[in-house]
Amino acid sequence: MTAGTAGTVEAGAGGTEDTRTRLLATALRLFTEHGVEGTSLQMIADALGVTKAAVYYHFKAKSEIAEAVAEPALRELDVVIDEAAAKRRHGAQVDHLLAGFVDVVVRHRRLLALFSSDPGIARAVEASLHGEQDLESRLMGILLGPDPDAGDVVTAHVALAGIGLAGGAPAMTELDDDTLRRHLLEVGRRLLRRPRPPRLA
Amino acid sequence: MTAGTAGTVEAGAGGTEDTRTRLLATALRLFTEHGVEGTSLQMIADALGVTKAAVYYHFKAKSEIAEAVAEPALRELDVVIDEAAAKRRHGAQVDHLLAGFVDVVVRHRRLLALFSSDPGIARAVEASLHGEQDLESRLMGILLGPDPDAGDVVTAHVALAGIGLAGGAPAMTELDDDTLRRHLLEVGRRLLRRPRPPRLA
DNA sequence: GTCTATACCGCGATAGAC
DNA sequence: GTCTATCGCGGTATAGAC
Numbered sequence: 329m330t331a332g333t334a335g336t337v338e339a340g341a342g343g344t345e346d347t348r349t350r351l352l353a354t355a356l357r358l359f360t361e362h363g364v365e366g367t368s369l370q371m372i373a374d375a376l377g378v379t380k381a382a383v384y385y386h387f388k389a390k391s392e393i394a395e396a397v398a399e400p401a402l403r404e405l406d407v408v409i410d411e412a413a414a415k416r417r418h419g420a421q422v423d424h425l426l427a428g429f430v431d432v433v434v435r436h437r438r439l440l441a442l443f444s445s446d447p448g449i450a451r452a453v454e455a456s457l458h459g460e461q462d463l464e465s466r467l468m469g470i471l472l473g474p475d476p477d478a479g480d481v482v483t484a485h486v487a488l489a490g491i492g493l494a495g496g497a498p499a500m501t502e503l504d505d506d507t508l509r510r511h512l513l514e515v516g517r518r519l520l521r522r523p524r525p526p527r528l529a
Numbered sequence: 530m531t532a533g534t535a536g537t538v539e540a541g542a543g544g545t546e547d548t549r550t551r552l553l554a555t556a557l558r559l560f561t562e563h564g565v566e567g568t569s570l571q572m573i574a575d576a577l578g579v580t581k582a583a584v585y586y587h588f589k590a591k592s593e594i595a596e597a598v599a600e601p602a603l604r605e606l607d608v609v610i611d612e613a614a615a616k617r618r619h620g621a622q623v624d625h626l627l628a629g630f631v632d633v634v635v636r637h638r639r640l641l642a643l644f645s646s647d648p649g650i651a652r653a654v655e656a657s658l659h660g661e662q663d664l665e666s667r668l669m670g671i672l673l674g675p676d677p678d679a680g681d682v683v684t685a686h687v688a689l690a691g692i693g694l695a696g697g698a699p700a701m702t703e704l705d706d707d708t709l710r711r712h713l714l715e716v717g718r719r720l721l722r723r724p725r726p727p728r729l730a
Numbered sequence: 731g732t733c734t735a736t737a738c739c740g741c742g743a744t745a746g747a748c
Numbered sequence: 749g750t751c752t753a754t755c756g757c758g759g760t761a762t763a764g765a766c
Contacts, residue, residue: 347749365566365648368741380742382750390742447566450646478704482712485698486720490691497686503679511683519687519720548732569758581759583733591759 348386351376355393360438364394364448394452398443401436402456402463408432409466419522421470426516429467429488433495434509440496471520487519549587551577556594561639565595565649595653599644602637603657603664609633610667622671624723630668630689631713634696635706641697672721688720 354375358367369380369390376383387393408428415421433440442449457463471484491512494500500508517523555576559568570591574581588594609629616622634641643650658664672685692713695701701709718724 363648369743370741378749379751381744381752384743385749388743444645445648445651447564447647478708479712479715481700482695482704482709483716485695485700486691486713486716489694489698490687493690493694494683494686497690499682499686503683507679508683511680512687514680515684515687515720519716570760571758579732580734582735582761585760586732589760 347376347378347382351383351386352393352396356397356439359394359397359442359446359449364390364442364446391448391452391455394449395456398439398449398453398456401432401439402453404432404436405429405463405467406461409463409470412470413466418473422520423522425467425470426487426520426522427513430491430495430509430512430516433492433512434505437495437500437508440492441498442496444493444496483519487516490519491516548577548579548583552584552587553594553597557598557640560595560598560643560647560650565591565643565647592649592653592656595650596657599640599650599654599657602633602640603654605633605637606630606664606668607662610664610671613671614667619674620723623721626668626671627688627717627721627723628714631692631696631710631717634693634713635710638696638701638709641693642699643697645694645697684720688717691720692717 351372355367355372358371358375361367362371369383372393373380373383383393387396405428408425408431412421412425412428415424439449443453444450458465467488468481468484471487472480476484495508495512503511552573556568556573559572559576562568563572570581570584573594574584577584584594588597606629609626609632613622613626613629616625640650644654645651659666668689669682669685672688673681677685696709696713704712
């Protein structure tokens with residue numbers, strides 16, 4: 329995105345990945361190890377063998393790094409929401425959204441652990457979440473039907489918050505992806521009263 | 530606690546509340562307005578008309594202020610857990626715990642919004658949560674029966690995280706305490722499969 | 731026992747040279 | 749694209765006034 333002058337860069341010559349990419353990978357690693365707060369620009373710079381100022385050339389602020397790290401997961405969520413919105417029947421929308429949401433949560437659960445305990449990421453995510461696309465409104469809009477009562481709203485919030493947070497919880501690290509996904513899905517269905525989808529897609 | 534030499538101090542003379550108490554009240558207000566991270570010791574000191582060092586006299590570190598702010602809620606939770614543990618039947622334990630937890634969440638929901646989005650408080654709470662008393666283990670111990678399977682563990686986590694987070698969510702601020710409590714309780718029951726307690730206590 | 735003055739160092743961020 | 753230098757502010761720490 330914002331491609332511009334790129335062109336020949338992609339999969340360029342020999343070894344050297346461009347700094348921005350290396351930077352993001354390094355930042356993600358350090359973030360998951362020490363949290364966003366606990367990771368200083370100095371640590372990132374040192375790990376890359378450059379100075380803080382060099383890091384600042386690629387990102388205007390630390391929060392931008394956090395946003396960039398969170399972006400892939402948010403983009404996937406965006407796709408899921410679009411797919412869900414495209415379904416005709418409301419029940420099918422909810423089913424697809426739930427399954428897709430759980431899937432994104434499970435596949436990005438290490439990131440999730442960060443999201444939920446670090447305001448650095450949390451704020452970055454919220455910015456994107458309520459930004460241009462406002463993922464949260466769209467999510468809730470699908471989950472809640474045409475005219476939801478207070479109980480529906482509470483239920484939807486508990487479901488999303490619970491699944492998201494539980495997915496990233498330390499106690500879940502022992503479970504393999506598939507097991508976790510199955511259980512989260514089941515819990516979500518019970519919450520949202522969608523007892524069980526038809527056996528074949 | 531750690532009373533010691535006190536004695537005559539309690540409910541002392543005229544106007545001046547002791548600084549420590551004013552400090553905590555001020556800190557709580559600023560924390561809820563700007564978050565823990567967003568509140569500097571300088572801001573607290575200014576609001577009280579003292580210097581940073583004075584604040585530092587009462588609390589060795591910023592994290593201690595956060596802990597002190599969170600303490601009342603955690604103590605209430607502690608009581609609820611004890612009460613629940615004292616019940617004879619497991620079903621009654623879960624019912625009491627759920628109702629008590631929801632109640633604490635609702636009454637401290639402003640604080641909750643902080644807990645869940647600010648690692649300052651989050652860490653303080655975790656310290657207490659896993660400290661001496663290890664509230665979390667005891668909570669989970671009651672919620673999960675004798676030998677829980679993976680599904681039970683996931684469910685319990687979703688329930689606690691979901692109720693806690695949803696209770697503090699901005700979207701819930703419009704609901705009055707009683708309505709919120711009723712809906713959270715109902716959602717919790719559905720999750721934990723405790724359909725409905727007997728009509729009279 | 732309560733507070734002020736002052737200082738330290740690491741942090742995120744900026745400006746400008748190469 | 750990277751570096752050196754520097755800034756202001758944050759939490760922390762100590763010495764000492766009252």
